[in-house]
Structure formats: C-alpha cells, structure tokens
Amino acid sequence: MRRLLFCLWLVGIWVGPPALAGDPLYLRLGGQAGVARIVNESVTLWLADNRIKGDFDNINLDRLRTRLADQICQLAKGPCVYKGRSMRAAHAGLDLTQAKFNALAEDVQTAMERVGIPYWTQNKLMALLAPMQRDVVTQ
Amino acid sequence: MRTFPTVSIALTLVLLSVTAALTATNVAEVIQKGRAFSTGGVQIPKGGIVRFINDDLFLHQVYVETPSFNFESDEQEPGTNVEVQFPKPGLFEVRCHIHPKMLLQVEVK
Amino acid sequence: MRARFRLTASAVAFATALPLLAQAQDSGRLLATSGVTQIEGAAGGGLVPWALITGYGTRDAIGANAHYTFDALPNFTLHDAGASIGLYDQLELSYTHLWFNTGSTGARLGLGAGYQFQLDVVGAKLRLLGDVVYDQDNWLPQIAVGAQYKASENANVLRAIGARGADGTDFYLSATKLLLAESLLLNATVRATKANQFGLLGFGGDRHDGYSAQFEVSAALLLRRDFAIGAEIRTKPDNLGFAREGTAYDVFAAYFFNKNLSATLAFTALGPVANQGNQNGVYLSLAGGF
Numbered sequence: 001m002r003r004l005l006f007c008l009w010l011v012g013i014w015v016g017p018p019a020l021a022g023d024p025l026y027l028r029l030g031g032q033a034g035v036a037r038i039v040n041e042s043v044t045l046w047l048a049d050n051r052i053k054g055d056f057d058n059i060n061l062d063r064l065r066t067r068l069a070d071q072i073c074q075l076a077k078g079p080c081v082y083k084g085r086s087m088r089a090a091h092a093g094l095d096l097t098q099a100k101f102n103a104l105a106e107d108v109q110t111a112m113e114r115v116g117i118p119y120w121t122q123n124k125l126m127a128l129l130a131p132m133q134r135d136v137v138t139q
Numbered sequence: 140m141r142t143f144p145t146v147s148i149a150l151t152l153v154l155l156s157v158t159a160a161l162t163a164t165n166v167a168e169v170i171q172k173g174r175a176f177s178t179g180g181v182q183i184p185k186g187g188i189v190r191f192i193n194d195d196l197f198l199h200q201v202y203v204e205t206p207s208f209n210f211e212s213d214e215q216e217p218g219t220n221v222e223v224q225f226p227k228p229g230l231f232e233v234r235c236h237i238h239p240k241m242l243l244q245v246e247v248k
Numbered sequence: 249m250r251a252r253f254r255l256t257a258s259a260v261a262f263a264t265a266l267p268l269l270a271q272a273q274d275s276g277r278l279l280a281t282s283g284v285t286q287i288e289g290a291a292g293g294g295l296v297p298w299a300l301i302t303g304y305g306t307r308d309a310i311g312a313n314a315h316y317t318f319d320a321l322p323n324f325t326l327h328d329a330g331a332s333i334g335l336y337d338q339l340e341l342s343y344t345h346l347w348f349n350t351g352s353t354g355a356r357l358g359l360g361a362g363y364q365f366q367l368d369v370v371g372a373k374l375r376l377l378g379d380v381v382y383d384q385d386n387w388l389p390q391i392a393v394g395a396q397y398k399a400s401e402n403a404n405v406l407r408a409i410g411a412r413g414a415d416g417t418d419f420y421l422s423a424t425k426l427l428l429a430e431s432l433l434l435n436a437t438v439r440a441t442k443a444n445q446f447g448l449l450g451f452g453g454d455r456h457d458g459y460s461a462q463f464e465v466s467a468a469l470l471l472r473r474d475f476a477i478g479a480e481i482r483t484k485p486d487n488l489g490f491a492r493e494g495t496a497y498d499v500f501a502a503y504f505f506n507k508n509l510s511a512t513l514a515f516t517a518l519g520p521v522a523n524q525g526n527q528n529g530v531y532l533s534l535a536g537g538f
Contacts, residue, residue, distance in 0.1 A: 015471045058174050058240040085198065093196030098306040099276025106278065109473060119472055120431050127428035131385040139308075 015119075025128075026078030028121045032069075035078070039068045041111035051103040055094060075128045087135040095139045105129065166190055166222075169243060171199045171215075171235075180244035185228050189245060191221045200236045203245075205229075275538045276306035277337065279473055280504045281381055284512045285315040285535050287446060288369045288396050289330040289344030292422070294500045294514045294531060295482045296464040298435045299392035299424040301375060302342065303334035303537050304507045310335055313537030315344075319516055321529035323353040328533075330369070340373040340394075348448045353524055359405060365448045366401040373422075380426045380433075389425035389434075396420075398447035409522075410488050411450025412457045416442045420464075433476070437464040444488050445521055453487030460485045474504045484519070494519030498531065509536045 029035055043065055047053050056064075073080035084090060105126065112122045165187040170177035172194045181189060193199050193215045201221055203210045208231060212221045225231065225247040233243040283291045283300045291313070292298035303311015310333060317328035330344025346367040354363035373394035380390035396418045400406055403414035420439040427434070439462045442451040452458065462485060468478030482496045500514035514531040521527045 015475070058238050060237050060239055063237060097274075097276070097308055099274045099308065102276050102278055102306070113473075119470075123431045123470065124429045127384040130382050130428060133379075133382040 024078075025076040025121070025124050026073060029072070029076055029117060029125065030115075031078070032073070034115070034117075035069050035072050035076070036065075037115045038108070038111055038117070039065050039072065041114050042068070042108045045107035045111055046104060049103055049107055052100050052107075055096070055100065072125070076125065087132050091136045092138060096137050097139045098133070098137050101133050101137050167245075168192060170194050171241070174238045174241065176233075176241055176243040178243070180246060182246045182248065183225060184248050186224065186226055187247065188222050188224045189233070189243075191215070191223070193217050193219055193221075198237055199241075201233050202236060203231050203233055205231060272305075272308075272310045273312075273538050274306055274309035275304040275311070275507045276309060277304040277311070278381060279507060280470070280476060280502070280510075282311065282313065282334070282537075284500075284502050284510055284533060285313060285317070285330070285332070285344075287317065287328060287346070288371060288398070288418075289315075289328075289332060289342035290371050290373055290394060290396070291332065291334070291340060292435070292437075293466040293468065293478060293480050294498050294512060294516065294533065295480045295496055296435060296437050296466045297371075297373065297394055297396075297420060297422055298437070298466065299373075299375065299378075299390040299422040300380060301334040301337050301340045301373065301392075302332040305334050305337055305538075307337045309337075311337075311538055313535055315533055315535035317531065317533035319529055319531040321516075321518065321521075321527040323351070323524040323527065324521065325349040325351060332371070338375050340371070342369070342371040342373075344369045344371070346446070346448060348445075350522075353522075357522060363405075365405075367447050368399045368401075369396050369447070371396045380424050381428075384426075384428050387425075389423040391421070391423050394420050394422065398443060398451075400447060400450060402450075406450035409449060409490050410454040411444060412452030412454075412487075413442070414450055416447065416451030418443060418447075431470040433466075433468040433470070433478070435464075435466040437466075438462070439464060441485060442487065444485070445493060445518075446484075449488065449491075449522070451487075454489040456485065456487045460487075468502075475502070477501045491523045492520050500531075508538060509534070511535075 043061060047056055067084040070080045071082040074082045109122060165184060167181040167183050168190045170192045174197060191201050195217055199215045201212045207227055210223050215221050225245060228247045231245045233245055235241040282302055282304055283298050286292040286295055286297050290297035291300045291302035302313045305311030312333045314331040319326040327347040328344060330342060332340060332342035334340050348365040350359060350363045352361055355361040373392050375392045378388040378390040399415035406414050418439055418441040420437050422435060422437040424435040440459045441462055442459055444450050444453060462483045464482040466478055466480040468476045470476045479499045484493050486493045496518045498514045498516040500512055502510060502512040504510045512533040516529055516531045518527040
C-alpha cells in the first residue's frame with residue numbers, strides 16, 4: 001500500500017501541480033508580465049522552428065508581440081482590447097497549412113512549459129486559440 | 140448662343156487638361172503588393188507626390204525619417220491609398236513599419 | 249479460402265501503397281491526437297475505436313502506424329499485431345492479426361494444450377463531421393463510421409462450440425469530443441456486431457444469432473502533453489450457449505515518447521471467456537508510426 005502511494009506521489013511530481021481553480025485565466029497566466037513572457041518565448045521559438053520561421057521573414061516582430069499580447073490578454077479575460085485585424089484578415093495571403101498552424105501551437109505549448117505555466121492551465125489557453133484554425137488556415 | 144451643357148463640358152475639359160499638365164510629372168504611383176513596393180525607386184520633381192496604392196492582402200504603412208523631412212502615415216487597409224508630398228530635394232528612403240524589408244528610394248530633384 | 253485471398257490481397261495493396269504514400273507525410277498533427285491502437289486495429293483507446301484517424305498526417309498528408317499488443321490473462325494469452333494508414337486525416341485503413349493462445353486451458357477445453365485461435369481483422373473508418381482538436385468553441389464531437397471485417401482460422405472448432413459463422417463484419421459509429429479546457433477526452437461508440445469475444449470465438453451462436461447493438465465508452469484525462477490516463481467500458485454480445493460472455497473494462501495509461509512511438513499499459517477485465525472465469529490481466533502495447 002505504501003509502495004503504491006509512493007508511486008502515485010512520483011507520478012504526481014512528474015505530472016506537476018494543478019493550478020488554482022477559480023482564478024480567471026489571465027491571472028493564472030501571470031497577468032501582464034506572464035503574458036509578455038509567454039509571447040516573447042513563443043516568438044523566439046517560432047523564429048527557431050524550421051517549419052515556420054520562413055513565414056516571419058519581413059514582419060515587424062515588436063508589433064507582432066504587442067498584438068499577440070493584447071489578443072491573449074483579451075482572450076484570457078484580461079483588461080485589454082485587441083485592436084488588430086481579424087484573424088482571417090491578418091492571415092489571408094500567407095497560405096498557411098494545418099501543419100504550420102499546429103507547429104505554431106506546439107511552440108506556444110513549449111513556450112508556456114518553459115515559463116512555468118501548469119499543463120492544465122496551458123490547455124485552457126490552447127482551447128481558446130484552437131478555433132482560430134478556421135480563420136488562419138487558408139491552404 | 141452656347142448652351143449650358145456645352146459650356147460645362149468645355150470648362151471641365153480645360154480644367155482636366157490644366158490639372159493633367161500640372162500634375163502628370165508630379166505624381167509617381169507605387170503599388171504595395173506581396174509585401175513589397177512595385178519598384179525600387181522613383182524620381183519626382185521638388186514638391187512632387189508619391190501615391191502609394193495598397194493592392195495587397197496585408198495592412199501597410201509608409202514612413203520617412205530624415206533630419207530634413209519626416210512623414211508617418213496611418214495604417215493603410217488593403218485597397219486604400221496614401222499620398223506623400225516631398226517639398227525638399229534629396230534622396231529619401233520610404234519604409235513600412237509593418238514590413239521591415241520594404242524599401243523605396245525617392246529621388247526628389 | 250475466400251477469406252484468405254481477400255486478406256492477402258489487402259495486405260499486398262497495403263505494402264505497395266505504403267512507400268508511395270510515405271512521400272506525402274507531414275506528421276503535422278499534435279502529439280497524442282492519433283490516440284493509440286485498439287484491439288481490432290483501429291485508432292482509439294485500448295479496447296474502443298474512436299473517431300480519430302490513425303497517424304499524424306494532417307488533412308494534406310498521409311500518416312501510418314504499426315502496433316504490437318500483448319495481453320496476459322489468467323487462462324489465455326493474447327497477441328495482436330497490425331498496421332494502419334491514415335489518409336488525409338479522413339480515412340483510416342487497418343489490418344490486424346490476433347493470436348489467442350489457450351495454453352494449458354486448451355487441454356481443459358478439449359482442444360489440446362497450446363491451441364491457438366487466430367483472427368484477421370481488416371478495418372476501415374471514415375470521418376464524417378467535426379474536428380476533435382479545433383472544435384473547442386462548440387459541442388460538436390468528431391464523428392466517424394467504421395467497419396471491421398473479421399475472419400477466423402478456426403472454423404471447425406468454432407462450429408463445434410456453437411458459433412454460426414467463422415467470419416463477420418462489425419459496423420460502428422464513434423463520437424469523440426476533446427474538452428481541451430478540461431484536459432478531458434470523451435468517446436462514445438455504438439457497434440453492430442455478431443462477434444463472440446471480439447470474433448475470436450466466431451460469429452453468432454446457438455443462443456443468439458444475428459446482429460446486436462453494443463455500447464462502448466471511453467474517458468481519458470490528459471496529464472501532460474505526452475501522457476494520458478483513461479478508462480473504457482465495452483459491452484459484448486452473449487451469443488454462445490456453452491459459455492457466457494460479458495462486458496469488458498480497462499483502465500490505461502498511454503505515454504507518447506514522440507510522434508513516432510507510444511506505449512500503453514492497461515489493466516483489462518475482459519469478463520469470462522470460454523467458462524474460465526473473469527479474465528483480468530495486464531495489457532501492454534507499443535505503437536510506432538508517423
């Protein structure tokens with residue numbers, strides 16, 4: 001019995017602690033500073049990802065980071081208003097495939113992992129980003 | 140006796156040709172498409188105008204940043220135009236805040 | 249004989265198509281979204297086929313998967329090996345062979361020690377509606393229909409135990425919903441089948457012949473990007489007079505090393521089999537692909 005409990009404890013450590021239930025997502029992501037960390041790490045990963053880095057050629061990255069932070073903040077019910085174009089308008093003409101969208105999403109997951117967002121909280125943000133596939137993927 | 144319509148038509152034609160004569164060499168059109176300018180450079184006389192036509196799927200914007208002349212446009216939706224007048228002679232670089240690789244050389248005589 | 253020819257033809261078609269199809273691979277789907285391989289070779293949980301398409305190919309590509317599964321039961325041993333391809337995240341084709349070894353129980357059953365029941369399963373699954381990953385803003389599950397043609401090699405024995413046929417086809421409809429915000433996946437499958445013990449003991453029987461509707465549910469909790477635990481319930485028909493058959497259950501843990509390799513450990517409770525009492529055992533499956 002004790003051995004079983006010990007194994008479960010090890011699995012628990014490996015899996016990671018659950019986030020505090022009840023806090024709005026924006027707080028769980030770390031507020032403004034947390035979102036900025038996620039965005040910065042995501043952009044860094046995208047630029048290093050051979051599958052998609054070519055798509056960031058000729059794009060103002062500071063502007064992109066600002067737009068992303070506003071969008072994530074708004075999605076996560078934070079005190080921001082995203083003033084950029086719709087996802088459809090912003091990505092039309094980029095000929096993005098499902099594979100590229102997924103690569104982008106994987107990198108955002110990795111970014112959140114690296115900045116210490118618990119997995120179950122990550123999924124809450126991913127659930128808000130996933131439906132954008134319909135507007136972003138045109139190829 | 141000249142009728143009113145005939146007078147209006149004649150007047151319009153005169154005005155149009157005068158405007159054309161005055162502006163024909165003073166306006167250079169540059170198209171923004173594929174996240175690039177349609178040309179690498181244009182030449183205009185002093186006081187001339189460059190008209191930027193957004194024929195792209197993306198937002199664009201134009202700016203010039205020099206000690207003698209500064210210009211900053213609003214964001215340009217696809218299908219809209221921006222006109223920039225260059226009052227002083229010189230060589231100016233026009234760029235886009237959104238797409239850092241876009242570059243247009245404007246030579247103002 | 250006819251069954252053998254059909255199966256050989258499928259296997260050959262598979263083998264020739266695979267190198268051509270491998271050129272169009274992108275491994276673009278997210279980790280774990282191919283599920284694991286269930287006992288009859290379809291993508292899903294350990295026992296239940298889900299609406300997911302095997303492999304990691306997006307709608308622009310082909311994916312494939314090969315698996316080997318081992319289930320150690322008190323009175324029997326089950327081995328299961330097969331391969332499947334996923335075409336444009338739309339159509340899944342699979343082939344699996346099952347070996348059900350009776351060991352010393354074979355002697356008790358009058359079949360001889362080590363007697364082996366063998367089953368070929370050729371499967372096809374077609375997505376109809378919904379997207380399990382992207383439909384996070386609505387209630388629509390990903391829905392697929394599937395068929396599993398099963399052919400046994402033990403016709404004589406099957407006849408002797410009361411089975412009406414040595415081959416048969418299962419038809420199923422699966423609805424899979426990923427509630428990503430809750431890190432929870434749910435699946436419900438309804439199946440029309442005549443198969444006894446998944447088809448290992450033939451099709452139809454003296455107690456009941458003809459199709460019956462069976463119900464299968466799975467729930468999985470995502471604990472990490474690469475690790476999920478879950479549980480399944482799968483009802484089975486009870487067509488044979490000589491031995492009762494009941495509902496199968498399992499609890500599983502699936503680990504996805506990467507998009508090329510996954511391992512699943514499960515505890516399976518298959519219910520009574522051939523009068524040998526509840527068959528509860530350890531199940532281990534390895535799957536590899538792209």
